[in-house]
Amino acid sequence: STTRVINIVKVTPLLSITSGTSMIVGGTLQAVTSTTAIVSSGGSLSFIITAGSGSASVDPSTGLITASGAGTVTLTANSAGDINYNVASTSTVITITSGSQSLTLSSSSGSFSTSVGTSITVIASSSVASGGAIMYSVVGGSGSATVDQNTGLVTGISVGAVTLVASAATNVDYVGAAITTVLTIGISSQTLTINPPVTVAIGNSITVST
Numbered sequence: 001s002t003t004r005v006i007n008i009v010k011v012t013p014l015l016s017i018t019s020g021t022s023m024i025v026g027g028t029l030q031a032v033t034s035t036t037a038i039v040s041s042g043g044s045l046s047f048i049i050t051a052g053s054g055s056a057s058v059d060p061s062t063g064l065i066t067a068s069g070a071g072t073v074t075l076t077a078n079s080a081g082d083i084n085y086n087v088a089s090t091s092t093v094i095t096i097t098s099g100s101q102s103l104t105l106s107s108s109s110g111s112f113s114t115s116v117g118t119s120i121t122v123i124a125s126s127s128v129a130s131g132g133a134i135m136y137s138v139v140g141g142s143g144s145a146t147v148d149q150n151t152g153l154v155t156g157i158s159v160g161a162v163t164l165v166a167s168a169a170t171n172v173d174y175v176g177a178a179i180t181t182v183l184t185i186g187i188s189s190q191t192l193t194i195n196p197p198v199t200v201a202i203g204n205s206i207t208v209s210t
Helices: none
Strands: 015-017 022-024 028-030 033-035 045-051 055-058 064-069 071-079 088-097 103-107 113-115 119-126 134-139 144-147 153-158 160-168 177-186
Touching (some): 015 088, 103 160, 119 134, 119 177, 134 144
Antiparallel strands (some): 028 064, 119 153, 160 177
């Protein structure tokens, strides 16, 4: 009989990223990998993101990716190796496109109504922190009003209703959005003042004007 020693050496497994390669700003994606390491796991996995024209973050342990800026980033997965396998690494490019945003409206008075000659401020809030610049406009209806396009300060001009429009511009990370509301303009009260003189002697008369 005879014997021979067989030397079994470590091999480098083929590591692949099998999850998707497209995201939207504000969205998340779970990184998924496959490996040819079958005798054992090939070692623990870790993940990193390298910024390109876009930006994102990744949990190094779980591989959960969060997109924060439109463009491209590179995801790299690494297996640490073990007693049977060498370390391995693989990368893929992820494309991040513009996300969506929505607007909500509130007002300084707590309602969307004012009166002739009186002003309220309408405030549009975006669902995202880095949405486009917000501008305001008024579409005439049975009434009329003016609005400061930058601040949302609305002043009633004539009784009736108008439509207020708030628009968030498209920017590199988010698609634009718009919202409208009907603003009611009511009758304004007025105050009369009697001009002096306000005293008169017995038997005399005066003319009173307002």
